[in-house]
Amino acid sequence: MTHPMIEMRSIQKAFGSNEVLRDVDLAIDKGTSMVIIGGSGTGKSVMLKTILGLIPQDAGKIVVDGKDATAGDHDAFLARFGMLFQGGALFDSLPVWQNVAFRLLRGSLKRPRDEAREVAIEKLRRVGLKADVADRLPAELSGGMQKRVGLARAIAAEPEIIFFDEPTTGLDPIMAGVINDLIREIVVEMGATAMTITHDMTSVRAIADNVAMLHGGKIRWTGPVSTLDTSGDPYVEQFISGSAEGPIEAVR
Numbered sequence: 001m002t003h004p005m006i007e008m009r010s011i012q013k014a015f016g017s018n019e020v021l022r023d024v025d026l027a028i029d030k031g032t033s034m035v036i037i038g039g040s041g042t043g044k045s046v047m048l049k050t051i052l053g054l055i056p057q058d059a060g061k062i063v064v065d066g067k068d069a070t071a072g073d074h075d076a077f078l079a080r081f082g083m084l085f086q087g088g089a090l091f092d093s094l095p096v097w098q099n100v101a102f103r104l105l106r107g108s109l110k111r112p113r114d115e116a117r118e119v120a121i122e123k124l125r126r127v128g129l130k131a132d133v134a135d136r137l138p139a140e141l142s143g144g145m146q147k148r149v150g151l152a153r154a155i156a157a158e159p160e161i162i163f164f165d166e167p168t169t170g171l172d173p174i175m176a177g178v179i180n181d182l183i184r185e186i187v188v189e190m191g192a193t194a195m196t197i198t199h200d201m202t203s204v205r206a207i208a209d210n211v212a213m214l215h216g217g218k219i220r221w222t223g224p225v226s227t228l229d230t231s232g233d234p235y236v237e238q239f240i241s242g243s244a245e246g247p248i249e250a251v252r
């Protein structure tokens with residue numbers, strides 16, 4: 001019997017009276033790439049943070065690789081994940097290479113310093129950055145370069161599961177294409193399981209095996225990316241066409 005790598009079962013999460021996740025069910029198979037779409041503020045980032053246990057759910061269960069995510073050691077659990085946060089979340093006071101190699105410099109994944117630095121430079125190269133950025137501070141880089149540093153950090157420890165929250169936002173179309181291809185390669189080459197949140201329909205088509213749309217606190221539609229254009233769901237249709245007309249209210 002195979003089980004999904006990630007399962008969200010009837011997940012609910014409210015912040016005060018703001019019921020963000022009402023009843024979210026989602027399964028992501030091992031070695032596949034799931035893309036989450038949905039309007040701004042619908043709870044996509046919250047979904048991702050509940051899987052990681054960074055935001056505790058009010059009800060429901062998260063199962064990762066067949067085990068309850070809240071069982072066992074949380075640090076060991078997190079070591080299986082690579083993560084690109086929406087805001088980048090780099091450490092301002094650490095040079096770029098130490099940001100990338102962050103997890104290789106401490107804890108259970110610790111390696112000798114010069115080896116960690118070499119891995120960092122190799123990962124920077126993979127995301128299109130030259131070795132000379134390694135010793136600079138994040139503040140000295142452009143927003144798009146910082147995004148790529150965040151991506152290099154997410155893949156540095158070659159995790160089994162990778163989460164990307166808006167990986168191409170703020171990048172020019174060419175670099176966005178490079179990052180999309182890279183995410184696809186990571187899934188194929190490393191056999192990683194990926195979950196990506198994006199508003200960028202070009203990214204969706206480049207990255208996804210499967211797509212899920214979050215709306216109204218639930219997964220409104222999910223299916224293979226090849227069926228996205230024939231979903232028959234008016235919410236999905238409106239989202240992918242970017243139309244102001246349709247069931248999704250443009251002003252919330």
Ligand SMILES: Nc1ncnc2c1ncn2[C@@H]1O[C@H](COP(=O)(O)OP(=O)(O)OP(=O)(O)O)[C@@H](O)[C@H]1O
Nearest residue numbers: 015018020038039040041042043044045046047086
């Ligand atoms: N820590 C928090 N405390 C209180 N409310 C929160 C918290 N995190 C998120 N929210 C609320 O949850 C809702 C969903 O936020 P979330 O960041 O998941 O949206 P999103 O779908 O990722 O949007 P975007 O596409 O703009 O990134 C918002 O109303 C937000 O204000």
Ligand SMILES: [Mg+2]
Nearest residue numbers: 044045086165
């Ligand atoms: Mg978000």
